[in-house]
Amino acid sequence: MSKTHSKSKKQKATAGLAPGTLTYVGEEKSSKVDITVIDYDGADLLEEKIIEDVRNCYDYKEKESVTWINIDGIHDTRIVKTLGMYFNLHPLLLEDIVNTHQRPKVEFYEDNIFVVMKMLNYHKETKKVEAEQVSLILGKNYVLAFQEDIEGDAFENIRERLRKKPNGKARNSNSAYLFYLLMDAIVDNYMVVIEGIGEELEELEDKIIHESAGDPTKALHKYKRQLTFVRKSIRPVREIVNNLVREEDDAGKFLKSVHFYLRDLYDHSIQVIDNTDSFIDMNSNLLDTYLSMLSNKTNDVMKVLTIFSTIFMPLTFIVGVYGMNFDSMPEVHTKYGYYIIWVVMICTATILFYYFRRKRWL
Amino acid sequence: MSKTHSKSKKQKATAGLAPGTLTYVGEEKSSKVDITVIDYDGADLLEEKIIEDVRNCYDYKEKESVTWINIDGIHDTRIVKTLGMYFNLHPLLLEDIVNTHQRPKVEFYEDNIFVVMKMLNYHKETKKVEAEQVSLILGKNYVLAFQEDIEGDAFENIRERLRKKPNGKARNSNSAYLFYLLMDAIVDNYMVVIEGIGEELEELEDKIIHESAGDPTKALHKYKRQLTFVRKSIRPVREIVNNLVREEDDAGKFLKSVHFYLRDLYDHSIQVIDNTDSFIDMNSNLLDTYLSMLSNKTNDVMKVLTIFSTIFMPLTFIVGVYGMNFDSMPEVHTKYGYYIIWVVMICTATILFYYFRRKRWL
Amino acid sequence: MSKTHSKSKKQKATAGLAPGTLTYVGEEKSSKVDITVIDYDGADLLEEKIIEDVRNCYDYKEKESVTWINIDGIHDTRIVKTLGMYFNLHPLLLEDIVNTHQRPKVEFYEDNIFVVMKMLNYHKETKKVEAEQVSLILGKNYVLAFQEDIEGDAFENIRERLRKKPNGKARNSNSAYLFYLLMDAIVDNYMVVIEGIGEELEELEDKIIHESAGDPTKALHKYKRQLTFVRKSIRPVREIVNNLVREEDDAGKFLKSVHFYLRDLYDHSIQVIDNTDSFIDMNSNLLDTYLSMLSNKTNDVMKVLTIFSTIFMPLTFIVGVYGMNFDSMPEVHTKYGYYIIWVVMICTATILFYYFRRKRWL
């Protein structure tokens, strides 16, 4: 769990630092930070470019058109700081952006709304869920999206839609709608992750029920950890969306136009949480079921052992008796002694057999 | 669990699509969509017909009489779209209709109320609960009911009543009452499903208690899954009905006339949830009871094994001793050695017997 | 569990029926319905009579004196309907009276208050709790009490008091107080039922702790089911009483005079629920304790088996060696071979004995 290790080390590093100090908390990286800008309006305008110098973003702040500035990589705190200063972001907000262990939350500032969420990704090979922190800032005509520098994101669909459908709702709506679209994409993605694990869990269930799973304990443990990790990431999202809907201050008014969509997102996030809980529940049930089947098997094994032992032990004793070398053992010299002893042994075995049948062990 | 598989595949297909895009999410179907209209008032009017072209529904929107338009099959999204446009339904609402994995919910629009619920069906043979999504839209003089294209529904009784009792309450009330009737039929049906599983569970309980069940673990696991699936479908219904009762906006006023009935429905849905929880609880108790009985049996088996082993092992050892071929074994040449050894062995067995009796193993 | 079976059959019969249809849901009965009227005031009036024709009840509706009409048997729906019409009861209310699987609840109508509760009875012989549904309707000067036709009820004490204490509070109070008395009697009775089961549970606990209980699993399972059944019946009562206290509408004002008594009843019902939960908790603890003791015993049995086996197996092997018939076995021809072998065996046994002692198995 190298991830968690590095986490706690970083945590210690931050503990005691002045609040407001910008310290990147996450795996160390040397790669360049990618800054992409998509600037559009409902008319012909659609400008998409990669920006080298962060200062080139400044122009977009006051532009009438909707601008989506996507920053891929937050390990270069200078860039975050520079952008923060220009876009007038609160120091604590900036600190939250670079602290990759931030709990998902929403915060309402005077001229922007700040949302931190986790973007999840399920690696089928390693059976691990990875989380990438996404910070979204909704301003008047722009949305800033800060992502950790991990390949791929859940937003590609949105980009496509902006590019290809000039008459689509996305192109013709304001920045709040874009903000909603980004959150919706993340929540949609949760469902994919959950269902991915769920499918594997159902396969495992089939195997367990048909007793071809070997010991599924470790697998169940692994899924349980991934699922609880997912739940921890998803749980706060409901609350976030709920706060977005209920906020009645100036910041909230800004979201009025997408209220309907946010309520839909709210339902969506509840459904995701429901499903996660279902799978966690199913995981526990599977362990219980497996253990119960195992107890049953152990009981069966025990019965076989006991039946064999209790039938053969008396018999072995009997033959042992007549293997003794005493001088005076009258039975061994009788003519039919050997055959009588066979009869005795067969009777013994039969009686024990019926005894076990009555006990329903057979 | 092919159902869930197809579910997650579809889910992925939708993830990232523009909100508001109408994509049917469910098993693929090629069958025709059945549209039935029942139009009635308290007087003589009762018109019941099957409509081929969806546009023929348009007339009923503004008619004074109460109209129930039942659409059986939602895989043809064009029909849903056409109806949606004419009846002025919100795009997100239409999206919810065709997304068959929608969590049950209610939504209040300006001129209609939208409810999504699951209609359940318990197949005794496969011991599986199947869910069919039903979307109900209550407008001024009409109710639209969208069902997945699965044979049979829970509404036949209502149709009968409308046909046969021209003076009944159903025929003489407004569309809100029809809306209530449809919801009530679905909730009534939950009870049937729950009791169906419950009966089987009680039979299984009898078998477990009388120890004639074999290993009930798999059966219990199956029932548990079905019951939790039912609970997941039913849980939100309480909230839905509660919201219908408490809604005080324009949409809510519309329901004033059936408030009393809705409160009854609310009690009803609580009772369904109570019963489901009871059976889930009973399922867990049964597993515990079974495991405890199994532990007890294993303990009994162990005791039998141990008693036999500990009695026969020393005896077998003793006879083994006198089976040795040493030249000088004085005992074997004595006259009564053989008989003395029998006495020794009987004493040994008796002592062990009393030892086990004192330990209460016998 | 014939009770539950018949329940679900009936349930199916009702599912889909028009709401408001009066259908008796319960065991079929042919016995006559007993209608008893007690009419009294604080002065000399105390009239107690059995009524044959339900219409003879009509006079009591408007009388100034307090009247308690007790209907024993609800399978004759005509009687319920006739009374309902005269006393102006809502159709849904009547439906609830005859549906014997109604969840306990309170409903406030314009001129009466309707409460459904379960009257419980614990049969010591069958160890089963039986429930009888009681519907109480509080009107201005009367209380209607509908009971299923089961012998005996919890109200005999109240009758006695009315008869024998003309100056008692009961005789000199209004119908709301009578209403309270009836509910109080039912809740008092819960305590009797709970304590009855509790006593048996405590006896079982004693047996388990002193290990003279055999396998208590089935008994614990039975008690658990009865206790959860009781809890299901009792849980809603708290809510009912709370609603009675908090109701501030016209109906509620009616209860003002007995507010103090209702609050006492509320405390009482909480205590009943507390006790039920305690016993359910105790039941689970007992199973855990029993299982833990059983594990311990199994471990002990295993140890005995293992000690015997591991001591006698090597010995039996050794004597087996010298039972072989090889021509050239030098040891068997030595003079002291036999005695040396005994020394070897005693040493082996002693070493193993100390090995087990070190392992703390002895």
Add this chain to the structure above:
Amino acid sequence: MSKTHSKSKKQKATAGLAPGTLTYVGEEKSSKVDITVIDYDGADLLEEKIIEDVRNCYDYKEKESVTWINIDGIHDTRIVKTLGMYFNLHPLLLEDIVNTHQRPKVEFYEDNIFVVMKMLNYHKETKKVEAEQVSLILGKNYVLAFQEDIEGDAFENIRERLRKKPNGKARNSNSAYLFYLLMDAIVDNYMVVIEGIGEELEELEDKIIHESAGDPTKALHKYKRQLTFVRKSIRPVREIVNNLVREEDDAGKFLKSVHFYLRDLYDHSIQVIDNTDSFIDMNSNLLDTYLSMLSNKTNDVMKVLTIFSTIFMPLTFIVGVYGMNFDSMPEVHTKYGYYIIWVVMICTATILFYYFRRKRWL
């Protein structure tokens, strides 16, 4: 559990009685009731006397000085009734005083506040917690304290303080402060009880962890029962104190002067509940830990048995083969047969030994 038995018998005796009837519910007693009065003010006055005739209390009701009337024994209901009449106590309140199974609660009457609590006592020898019911009534210048007639109480410290510190806060405050002091003493005492059980539980934990506890199951069961009993007694106290703080009616104003102290008491009672829950939690963990250790031991025992059996069974079989008396067994007549067989057996044993090592059983 004679206590609970007598409880339920009494309970039955009360069930159905008129509410407001004074019936002592508890163990029967014939001892005299002790009535002690302490009357004091901040100045010189401190009168402490034992009263024989209950009517001698009457004078203290209207006196300006603070009076604490302590009634030790509530089985003489006439005394309770007489006091109740004079001090103007509600009949239901009197009923609660003599019903020793009353759930702890607070009630606000027009001119007094009534609190019922349990005073607990842990007997180290019997390992049982005993509860004594204490009813406190706070009037304008007096506090009535009714206790069951059990030796000793938690108030001795308060008496001492009143006697010895004429300038202390206790002597110089009003009756509300005395009322608070009494409640505080009871809650302080809970902590003593809880810590008493806790200490023993920690000793048991040490023993379990160091495997010198024998079977701790019964002890854990006993502590669990005592702890849940304590929790049941303590839980309502938080609510009581909270109600005292929040009461804003006339009765509540009376407590204004001790608000600060009550809030402290509230924190105190939360801490007691926290600790109780901690110990209950610890109890469950200990059982789990013990069971897990036991499973591990059983597994170890099984391994020893299996290793011995699987090594010696083949060997015993081999020596058995050459113990057969067949005429033609070529091996037994060879010169080195005996030695070869030893080599075979040693190899067999060695292979099995390494097999178990590979399986990590050794």
Add this chain to the structure above:
Amino acid sequence: MSKTHSKSKKQKATAGLAPGTLTYVGEEKSSKVDITVIDYDGADLLEEKIIEDVRNCYDYKEKESVTWINIDGIHDTRIVKTLGMYFNLHPLLLEDIVNTHQRPKVEFYEDNIFVVMKMLNYHKETKKVEAEQVSLILGKNYVLAFQEDIEGDAFENIRERLRKKPNGKARNSNSAYLFYLLMDAIVDNYMVVIEGIGEELEELEDKIIHESAGDPTKALHKYKRQLTFVRKSIRPVREIVNNLVREEDDAGKFLKSVHFYLRDLYDHSIQVIDNTDSFIDMNSNLLDTYLSMLSNKTNDVMKVLTIFSTIFMPLTFIVGVYGMNFDSMPEVHTKYGYYIIWVVMICTATILFYYFRRKRWL
């Protein structure tokens, strides 16, 4: 658990004492109490000194600059009392400071805010979490911090910052900000403790999964206890911070300037609680997983034993038969008897082998 022992002894000592009596509750100490004062403003002023006589603190109360008085050691109650009197602290507040078993809480007084928290420390060697009580009092221009006399604290970073960054936010803010900084340092420290235990737990998880852990039960039990202890200390912190944010009285206004920071602290404390709960959950899962793996192993061991026993017992019986010394045993005298018996035995073994294969035990 000497800590808890001394705790309960002290507790008993306090039980019944007058509320407001200053009695140090904790381990007895004789060391000197260290009083350190840091006095600073945004300008040049930074005075840091150790004070011998507590009365030298008095000057700082009314000074305009921000003063942090840190009292290391609370066993000398005279010092606490003297400071309390001068800084006008409520007697109950002083009592809370010296009662080291105080539950974390916040209290708002007229001219100061009082917070009690636990400062935790995880000793890797003993695997124990130690708690030190910290009481913070926020006055107009000063913060008093009372700590138990344990080496080291979590505040060193803050001191450094004050010393070294004269232009930093810390130096240029008011006492409320210092108060926040101290709380933030404590909460930051929780994370360090939690992650410390978490890391070890993850190492243990690795060992369990790779089956190299021996019996992890005791270790898991130990971590569980530490984690629940941590949770008990941390839980109330969320509530404390929440109260600080929501307080709207005079005391609350005082905190207005740091509201933003407190909300951040609130998020922070939720995250700490979340993580603690996660690890507790993981601990339980690990025990379940371990037990399930153990059951599986026991089942495997049983199978090996049973296979060996059931194969060799019949064989040993057969060779025993022909070891008997009966005069007339025709088989032993045949020429090929010996070889036939070998064939019989090999067949028996083979059949049993296939039987076990069919049962999937091999």
